[in-house]
Amino acid sequence: MSDSFTFLGMDLIPTVWMLVKILAVFAGVMSLAAVLTWAERKGAALIQDRIGPNRAKIIGNIRLFGIFHLMGDGLKLIFKEDLVPRHVTQSLFWIAPLLAFVPAMMGFAIIPFGQSFEWSGYTLHMSVIDPGNGMGMLYPMAIASLAVYGILTASWASNNKWSMLSGMRGTANMISYEISFSLAVIAVFLQVGAYDPHEIIAAQSGIWNVVRQPLGFLLFFICAFAETNRLPFDFAEGESEIVAGFLTEFSGMKLGLLWLSEYVHMVTVSALMVTLYFGGWQVPFVADPGPLLSFIAFAAKLLFFCWLFIWVRWTLPRFRYDQLMSIGWKVLLPVGFANLLFYAWLIHQGIA
Amino acid sequence: MGVVVKKVDLTWLDRTYLWPIAKGMFITLKHFLKQTLTPTQKRLTVQYPDMKRPVLDGYRGLHELKRNEDNSVKCVACFMCAEACPARCITIEAEEFGDLNMLQGLAEKRPASFQIDMLRCIFCGMCQEACPKDAIWLRKNYELSCQSRAEMQLDKFNLMNTYTEKDGSERVVPEPVLKTSNNQPG
Numbered sequence: 073m074s075d076s077f078t079f080l081g082m083d084l085i086p087t088v089w090m091l092v093k094i095l096a097v098f099a100g101v102m103s104l105a106a107v108l109t110w111a112e113r114k115g116a117a118l119i120q121d122r123i124g125p126n127r128a129k130i131i132g133n134i135r136l137f138g139i140f141h142l143m144g145d146g147l148k149l150i151f152k153e154d155l156v157p158r159h160v161t162q163s164l165f166w167i168a169p170l171l172a173f174v175p176a177m178m179g180f181a182i183i184p185f186g187q188s189f190e191w192s193g194y195t196l197h198m199s200v201i202d203p204g205n206g207m208g209m210l211y212p213m214a215i216a217s218l219a220v221y222g223i224l225t226a227s228w229a230s231n232n233k234w235s236m237l238s239g240m241r242g243t244a245n246m247i248s249y250e251i252s253f254s255l256a257v258i259a260v261f262l263q264v265g266a267y268d269p270h271e272i273i274a275a276q277s278g279i280w281n282v283v284r285q286p287l288g289f290l291l292f293f294i295c296a297f298a299e300t301n302r303l304p305f306d307f308a309e310g311e312s313e314i315v316a317g318f319l320t321e322f323s324g325m326k327l328g329l330l331w332l333s334e335y336v337h338m339v340t341v342s343a344l345m346v347t348l349y350f351g352g353w354q355v356p357f358v359a360d361p362g363p364l365l366s367f368i369a370f371a372a373k374l375l376f377f378c379w380l381f382i383w384v385r386w387t388l389p390r391f392r393y394d395q396l397m398s399i400g401w402k403v404l405l406p407v408g409f410a411n412l413l414f415y416a417w418l419i420h421q422g423i424a
Numbered sequence: 425m426g427v428v429v430k431k432v433d434l435t436w437l438d439r440t441y442l443w444p445i446a447k448g449m450f451i452t453l454k455h456f457l458k459q460t461l462t463p464t465q466k467r468l469t470v471q472y473p474d475m476k477r478p479v480l481d482g483y484r485g486l487h488e489l490k491r492n493e494d495n496s497v498k499c500v501a502c503f504m505c506a507e508a509c510p511a512r513c514i515t516i517e518a519e520e521f522g523d524l525n526m527l528q529g530l531a532e533k534r535p536a537s538f539q540i541d542m543l544r545c546i547f548c549g550m551c552q553e554a555c556p557k558d559a560i561w562l563r564k565n566y567e568l569s570c571q572s573r574a575e576m577q578l579d580k581f582n583l584m585n586t587y588t589e590k591d592g593s594e595r596v597v598p599e600p601v602l603k604t605s606n607n608q609p610g
Binding site for chain 2 (some may be wrong): 126387
């Protein structure tokens with residue numbers, strides 16, 4: 073340890089590294105979520121044989137496939153009149169966007185986005201929360217459940233029948249699929265024998281978990297759509313049925329935050345999927361990729377799953393509510409238990 | 425009378441939802457790739473201000489008052505077009521003129537003013553058909569937006585020059601080819 077990085081006898085390197093990580097993760101996830109709003113519009117357009125956003129340009133005639141539309145969207149949302157209807161519950165109406173957004177951001181903290189590395193005697197981990205913290209992957213699962221409150225608060229505060237309906241539907245949706253979601257993850261915990269993301273990733277250095285547990289991945293994947301309120305399970309937001317659901321009464325940047333939280337959720341759940349089933353930052357056939365290559369691998373996998381969310385959204389229609397419930401409780405839950413028991417039995421037999 | 429809706433019996437494969445979803449995903453991927461790989465010029469969407477569709481023959485757009493060889497107006501102020509116009513948007517005032525003087529009694533007729541109210545015009549082409557001198561044509565310019573109502577009242581001078589550039593050359597509007605600006609995004 074060198075003496076040059078101390079302040080009042082404290083070691084500065086871990087603090088500085090922590091700040092860097094927090095800023096990088098915050099800025100990275102935020103901007104990725106913003107880019108995803110553009111990717112959604114453009115992807116939708118291309119899937120539907122349209123052109124999509126391409127008119128916004130800066131510095132002369134630079135258009136770059138319309139990516140500057142997201143700046144335009146952001147500016148518009150910030151400067152738009154923030155209309156608060158008279159009939160809403162004021163305090164909750166103001167808190168709701170934060171309640172939706174903050175848990176969405178928090179979930180990403182545990183995800184290792186690159187391989188830990190040694191630097192002048194320090195082991196620097198590339199996840200905001202260092203390994204060995206005792207909560208591991210239980211943390212994002214717990215945080216993900218908090219997202220329900222954002223939607224529920226927003227819909228309740230709106231004091232409007234459609235919004236209320238949307239809140240009820242969204243909550244039912246998320247709560248129902250939470251269980252199967254967790255059951256799929258528990259099977260991974262059993263397999264690995266740990267619930268720290270670093271250990272889960274280390275255990276996937278040979279074969280990714282998706283090969284070992286294809287059914288579990290499928291379960292997780294389906295529930296992820298329900299958890300993030302994306303199509304085909306976007307019951308909180310069914311435009312054709314309940315206007316815009318819990319978003320109806322919101323305007324300006326409150327609406328922006330609620331929207332953005334959906335995309336941040338997408339990023340977080342994609343990161344979970346990558347960590348649990350696709351080897352996190354592991355690069356195939358490379359034993360020790362190092363921080364840069366591992367980060368690139370992680371980012372590529374993350375982007376793929378984010379795109380998958382968009383792709384599925386513009387392919388499938390929304391399920392009916394009774395279909396949602398029957399799939400969640402009558403199919404996914406038993407399958408989740410069967411999957412868990414099967415792997416428990418395998419491990420007991422010493423096969424897996 | 426009610427319509428009997430036949431219930432579709434799903435196979436067990438369809439009941440899993442997964443296989444139909446995979447098929448659907450494949451279809452959307454195909455569309456995505458096809459649209460991504462198609463150059464902008466060949467896509468179905470014509471991006472209007474940058475690209476224009478060719479205008480068909482017989483299109484009835486903005487009027488032009490044609491000229492003689494010596495650049496005088498062809499119109500003889502016979503009022504046929506004004507009579508034929510179902511929208512009553514043409515207003516003509518006639519005047520006499522001639523190389524000979526009035527005493528010699530040889531005078532010709534021409535419009536002193538020829539106004540078309542473009543806000544009333546329905547581009548039916550009746551004036552063109554009624555004209556005995558082939559003096560009024562409806563041509564292919566369809567970009568007729570203006571800042572004020574007053575600008576839409578075209579007079580004789582405007583109508584004689586609707587298809588003329590500032591230097592007097594013929595203005596060809598619009599280009600009958602798909603043209604794009606050089607920085608056309610996908």
